[in-house]
Each structure stands twice: as structure tokens, then as C-alpha cells.
Amino acid sequence: MNRRALLILPAALILLLLVAAPYLNIVVISARPTSPDGAYGGGFTTANYVAVLTDAYYWRQIGTTLWLGLLTTAGALLLGFPVAWNLARTPGRSQALRQAIVLSPLLVGIVVRSYGWTIILGNNGILNRLARATGITHSILPLMYNRLGIVVALIHVFLPFMIMPILGGLQNMDPALEQAGRSLGAAPGTVFRRIVLPLAMPGIQSGCVMVFVLSISAYVTPVLLGGMRVKTMPMTVVNTLIDSFRWPLGAAESLILSFLGGLAVMVFLRLTPMRWNR
Amino acid sequence: MTNVVIEALTKRFGAAAAIDAFSLSIAEGEFVSLLGPSGCGKSTTLRLIAGFEKADAGQILFDGQDVAHLAPEKRNIGMVFQSYALFPHMTVAQNLAFGLEMRKESRTAIGERVAKALAMVRLDAEADRYPRALSGGQQQRVALARALVIEPRILLLDEPLANLDAKLRDEMREFIVDLQRRVGITTIYVTHDQAEAMTMSDRIVVMFKGKVAQYGAPRDIYERPKGLEVATFIGQANFLKATVTPQEGRLMAQTVLGARDLLNESGHAPGAETSVLVRPEALTLVDPGEPGVVPGVIESAHYSGNFTEYRLRLPGGEMVSIQVGGPARQARGDAVGLRLAPEPLWSIELAA
Ligand SMILES: Nc1ncnc2c1ncn2[C@@H]1O[C@H](COP(=O)(O)OP(=O)(O)O)[C@@H](O)[C@H]1O
Ligand SMILES: [Mg+2]
Numbered sequence: 220m221n222r223r224a225l226l227i228l229p230a231a232l233i234l235l236l237l238v239a240a241p242y243l244n245i246v247v248i249s250a251r252p253t254s255p256d257g258a259y260g261g262g263f264t265t266a267n268y269v270a271v272l273t274d275a276y277y278w279r280q281i282g283t284t285l286w287l288g289l290l291t292t293a294g295a296l297l298l299g300f301p302v303a304w305n306l307a308r309t310p311g312r313s314q315a316l317r318q319a320i321v322l323s324p325l326l327v328g329i330v331v332r333s334y335g336w337t338i339i340l341g342n343n344g345i346l347n348r349l350a351r352a353t354g355i356t357h358s359i360l361p362l363m364y365n366r367l368g369i370v371v372a373l374i375h376v377f378l379p380f381m382i383m384p385i386l387g388g389l390q391n392m393d394p395a396l397e398q399a400g401r402s403l404g405a406a407p408g409t410v411f412r413r414i415v416l417p418l419a420m421p422g423i424q425s426g427c428v429m430v431f432v433l434s435i436s437a438y439v440t441p442v443l444l445g446g447m448r449v450k451t452m453p454m455t456v457v458n459t460l461i462d463s464f465r466w467p468l469g470a471a472e473s474l475i476l477s478f479l480g481g482l483a484v485m486v487f488l489r490l491t492p493m494r495w496n497r
Numbered sequence: 498m499t500n501v502v503i504e505a506l507t508k509r510f511g512a513a514a515a516i517d518a519f520s521l522s523i524a525e526g527e528f529v530s531l532l533g534p535s536g537c538g539k540s541t542t543l544r545l546i547a548g549f550e551k552a553d554a555g556q557i558l559f560d561g562q563d564v565a566h567l568a569p570e571k572r573n574i575g576m577v578f579q580s581y582a583l584f585p586h587m588t589v590a591q592n593l594a595f596g597l598e599m600r601k602e603s604r605t606a607i608g609e610r611v612a613k614a615l616a617m618v619r620l621d622a623e624a625d626r627y628p629r630a631l632s633g634g635q636q637q638r639v640a641l642a643r644a645l646v647i648e649p650r651i652l653l654l655d656e657p658l659a660n661l662d663a664k665l666r667d668e669m670r671e672f673i674v675d676l677q678r679r680v681g682i683t684t685i686y687v688t689h690d691q692a693e694a695m696t697m698s699d700r701i702v703v704m705f706k707g708k709v710a711q712y713g714a715p716r717d718i719y720e721r722p723k724g725l726e727v728a729t730f731i732g733q734a735n736f737l738k739a740t741v742t743p744q745e746g747r748l749m750a751q752t753v754l755g756a757r758d759l760l761n762e763s764g765h766a767p768g769a770e771t772s773v774l775v776r777p778e779a780l781t782l783v784d785p786g787e788p789g790v791v792p793g794v795i796e797s798a799h800y801s802g803n804f805t806e807y808r809l810r811l812p813g814g815e816m817v818s819i820q821v822g823g824p825a826r827q828a829r830g831d832a833v834g835l836r837l838a839p840e841p842l843w844s845i846e847l848a849a
Contacts, residue, residue, distance in 0.1 A: 395578040398582070399578060400595070401548075402644075403570075404570045404599030404600055405570055
């Protein structure tokens with residue numbers, strides 16, 4: 220074995236031990252029958268998959284989950300791109316500072332950040348009180364316990380994962396490219412559309428994939444902001460595993476969500492190809 | 498074809514002036530180089546002309562028309578960048594077509610003009626390749642073709658050869674000059690390499706610290722540099738003490754190597770002390786025994802392949818450098834003879 224291969228050995232072992240093995244285990248469990256005496260029984264069955272795939276209740280939830288993921292991704296992109304752009308254009312030291320500010324929310328746990336949003340968006344929260352105090356409305360604005368609240372909080376929680384890869388891409392871009400575009404007769408908007416945006420695509424892709432995958436598997440934020448009134452797949456998986464203690468069914472549920480999420484990512488990557496980048 | 502006039506252009510970054518009361522006039526079809534050390538403001542000048550920077554004072558005129566209010570995309574300029582700045586997500590042909598698309602040319606016209614431009618830079622075969630698949634020299638030519646295919650009024654080049662290796666650089670130098678002559682476009686070429694400026698330009702602007710030190714033909718710059726800074730920046734320079742002596746109604750410069758006509762007579766009174774510029778190639782190394790030669794002693798010899806550079810001590814202690822073709826035949830301490838070419842001399846005041 221050569222030395223370079225040796226270098227990746229520790230990481231490979233950890234991945235194998237902590238990711239591949241549990242994942243395989245889940246796959247196996249998802250094909251086991253439910254057992255009253257333990258986590259699962261002996262033998263194999265497709266019953267768990269059939270149960271999920273033939274139940275409209277599940278499909279609605281999968282739809283909600285993927286839809287919220289899509290909205291979160293789109294929102295994070297719309298908010299994150301300008302920030303990345305601004306950062307890429309900030310010189311040296313102040314860029315490092317601003318970058319630190321962008322990343323700083325990651326230092327606070329997801330629970331705290333999501334809880335923070337309930338304080339802002341709640342029926343008796345800051346925004347609602349403000350709206351009443353200023354007479355904008357006298358009824359309660361439905362900012363939480365619905366999809367809106369979940370998406371707002373998810374966008375905030377995962378925004379750094381959108382900004383960082385886009386920033387990386389923009390930083391790698393030769394500033395002379397934009398000047399070349401201008402000198403060739405393109406107005407700033409055209410330069411952005413024809414040059415900056417296509418070149419930022421690899422970063423946009425990674426950012427979108429990351430935020431999408433993170434938000435369809437998010438648990439804490441949807442629970443806190445949705446107040447169980449909006450149901451997403453991760454909540455159901457947790458229910459099945461912990462409350463009903465039906466491991467095989469829970470495993471099948473989570474694998475189906477993973478599979479459909481992966482499929483969505485593939486479609487997205489297929490729709491945004493970059494031939495020049497290979 | 499466009500003439501360019503720059504009047505008292507000033508650009509400040511904070512308190513420091515990157516360009517300071519810079520004036521210049523470029524004729525139609527002329528090839529002018531901006532030559533100066535790194536940081537003297539060459540790129541800033543180019544960016545001002547292209548419209549990427551706003552001047553704090555002064556004017557830029559294309560054919561007598563002030564362009565201050567024109568955005569870069571409205572100036573109809575072709576620009577070649579040091580990094581080439583080829584669009585990596587477009588093929589060679591798409592890179593060339595970009596400027597024509599911005600001009601709303603028809604598809605067929607674009608196709609024809611792109612093909613013609615590619616033929617001009619001998620890259621027909623690479624039309625559908627992406628820039629990263631090309632060599633440095635090829636990328637360079639794509640950049641040139643992309644700038645020229647839009648038939649701009651002015652061509653601006655910012656150190657376009659700096660990233661090429663020496664052999665390719667010489668080739669591209671010739672290629673660019675040849676292309677410029679054929680197209681006949683007014684060209685401003687930025688470089689810190691004096692050999693490039695010398696061989697390529699009709700006229701050279703020597704710049705120091707944002708100011709024009711001298712503007713003239715390569716020969717003028719080399720043979721009649723205005724001041725010590727220009728003389729030493731361009732080529733090798735020896736300075737000899739000289740006494741101004743009148744002879745037959747003219748002024749001569751009397752040096753340790755003999756008396757020669759003084760080129761710049763004005764400003765010199767007979768009997769005044771000055772110094773004159775002696776380029777290494779005006780000096781010949783000869784046998785010390787020959788009649789009429791000045792004796793010298795070799796202080797050092799540096800072999801550079803096609804020539805050897807000697808440092809010589811002259812009677813009276815002055816030092817000169819001289820380049821002799823071929824390997825070193827003299828060694829430190831050798832006594833040699835020195836002869837100065839009969840050409841007139843150019844005086845330069847050393848204590849500015
Ligand atoms: N955007 C800028 N901000 C601040 N200073 C700058 C900027 N651009 C250039 N300068 C300064 O102006 C001077 C001239 O720069 P430049 O025109 O790039 O020089 P050159 O191309 O001759 O090497 C330098 O001292 C440089 O530091
Ligand atoms: Mg420069």
C-alpha cells in the first residue's frame with residue numbers, strides 16, 4: 220500500500236465504523252419483522268416498506284418535508300448569495316471579521332437558536348406584540364406553528380452552510396473576469412448573469428445540496444417552530460422509534476426519506492450541469 | 498482609428514496619488530508603451546482609460562471627446578489582462594462571440610467574425626475547447642483575439658506577456674506587434690520590461706511614481722534620457738565626469754576617455770562641470786599597447802553566456818561597465834585599453 224493511501228486510513232476507518240456500519244445496520248433492520256419481545260424479530264420481510272409506501276399519510280408528510288426543504292434552500296440561497304458576494308468583495312482583515320460574524324451562529328446550539336425564533340415569532344412573541352402595539356393588527360399574526368415559522372427558522376439555522384461554499388467560489392474568481400466582460404460591452408447586470416452567476420454555480424450547488432439535505436432531516440427546529448402542528452418525516456421517524464418502539468418500521472421510514480432526498484439532489488444536479496468544470 | 502489625449506489626469510487612493518497630473522497624447526494607430534517599475538501607476542492609468550476607475554482630476558479624450566461620463570461597456574475598448582481573464586465556462590469560440598453578442602450582431606455575422614479572428618491568431622482548431630485546456634501562449638492569443646474581434650477603437654494590454662516563459666515571450670512580442678501593425682489599432686501597452694517596450698513601441702512613456710518622466714521614441718529614451726532615473730532604468734548606464742569646452746563654435750564634453758560633441762548644448766556654460774551618459778556598447782576593449790587608447794584595470798568579470806560584463810577602473814578612479822561578446826578573456830587585475838565611440842555624448846546632471 221502506498222503512503223498516500225495510508226494517510227486516509229484513519230478517516231476511512233472512522234467512516235466505516237461510524238457511518239457505513241450503522242447505515243448497513245439500519246438497512247438490515249428495515250427489512251426485519253417487528254417483534255413483541257425485542258427491537259426486531261428474525262427473518263426478512265418487505266412489510267415495513269409496503270406499509271410506508273402504500274399509506275397516503277406518509278406521502279403527505281414526505282411531500283411536506285421535501286417542500287419545506289425546497290423552500291428553505293431557496294430562501295437561504297436568496298439571502299445567502301448577496302452576503303457571500305459582499306464578503307468576497309470585502310478586503311483582507313475586515314473580510315475575516317465579517318466571515319467570523321457569519322459563522323458565529325454555529326457556535327450556538329440549534330436548540331437555542333430555534334428557541335430564539337419562538338420568542339420572536341410566537342403568538343405572544345416580539346413581532347406579534349410589536350404589531351399589536353403599533354396597531355398594525357389586533358388579531359394574532361400566524362408566524363409560528365405553521366410552515367412559515369419552520370422555514371424562517373431553518374433558513375437562519377442553515378444559512379452559513381449556504382454562504383460558505385458560495386463565498387469560496389466567488390473568492391476563487393479572477394476579478395479581471397468582470398472587467399473583461401465590461402470591456403467587451405456587457406453592462407453590470409449582464410456581467411452578473413453571464414459571467415458571475417455561472418462561475419458561482421459550483422458553490423451554489425454545494426450550498427443548496429447541503430442546506431436541502433440538512434433541512435429535510437432537521438428535527439429540533441420543525442418541532443419547536445411547528446409545535447407539532449406541522450408534521451415532517453423526521454418527527455414521525457422519532458415517534459416510531461422511541462414512542463412506538465418499532466425499529467424496523469422507523470428504519471424503513473428514514474431510509475425512504477433518505478432515498479427520496481437523494482433522488483431530489485440528483486435531479487437538481489442533473490438540472491444544473493457544468494460541463495466546463497469537469 | 499482613434500487618437501487618445503490625456504490631460505493632467507490625477508487619481509488618488511486615500512492621500513497618495515497613484516497618478517499625478519499625467520498628460521499624454523497618442524496618435525491614431527500608434528503603439529505606445531507605459532514603462533515603469535512595479536507600483537508606478539501603469540495599471541491604474543489603463544484602468545482609468547478603460548473606465549474602471551474614476552479620475553479625481555483631469556480628462557481623457559478619444560478623438561477629442563471627453564469619455565468621463567462613459568461606462569466601461571460604452572467605451573468600445575479592447576482589453577487584454579495579465580491573467581488573460583478568459584471566461585472559463587465558455588469555449589474559445591464563445592469567449593470571442595461574447596463581445597459581438599453584446600453588440601447584438603446577427604448569428605451569422607458572429608460566426609464569420611469569430612472564425613476570422615481565430616484564423617488571425619492561428620487558433621482555428623481550438624474553437625470548441627475550453628480555456629483551461631489551452632497552453633499559456635494559446636490563452637494569450639485567445640485573449641488578443643477576443644479583444645480585437647469587437648473592432649474596438651483602442652487596444653489596451655496590461656503586462657500580457659508577464660506570465661509566459663522567455664522563449665514564448667519573444668514569439669508573442671513579435672506576434673502582437675505584427676498583429677497591431679496589420680490591424681492598425683491605437684494601442685497602449687503596459688510593461689515593466691524595458692526590452693519589451695523598446696522592441697515593440699512607436700513611443701514609450703517612462704513613468705515613475707505616477708508621473709511621466711519622459712515620453713518619446715525608444716531611441717530618444719535610450720540615447721537622450723531626461724535625467725538620471727530614466728537613464729538608469731532603461732538599459733545599462735555609465736556616467737563619466739565631463740568638462741564643457743568650446744571648440745569651433747560648438748560645445749564639447751571633455752572626459753577621461755576623450756572629447757566628444759555635446760548633444761544637449763543648451764543650459765551648459767563653457768567651462769562647466771557636468772556628467773555624460775556612456776552606454777556600455779559605446780566602449781570597446783582593446784590592447785593597452787595600441788596608440789591613443791585609455792588604460793584601465795579590470796575590477797570584475799561576470800560571464801553571462803553570450804557576453805561577459807567587465808567592471809573597469811579608469812585613470813582618476815572612475816568606474817565603467819562594458820559588455821564584450823563571448824567568454825571572459827580578461828581576469829581581475831588585468832591591464833586593458835579602452836576606446837570610446839566617436840558619437841556625440843548626452844549630458845545628465847547626477848545631483849538632481
Ligand atoms: N484599488 C486600489 N486601492 C488602493 N491603492 C491602490 C489601488 N490600486 C492601485 N493602488 C496603488 O496605486 C499605485 C499604483 O498601482 P498600479 O497602477 O497597480 O501600479 P503598476 O501597474 O504600475 O504596478 C500602487 O502604489 C498601488 O498600491
Ligand atoms: Mg500593474
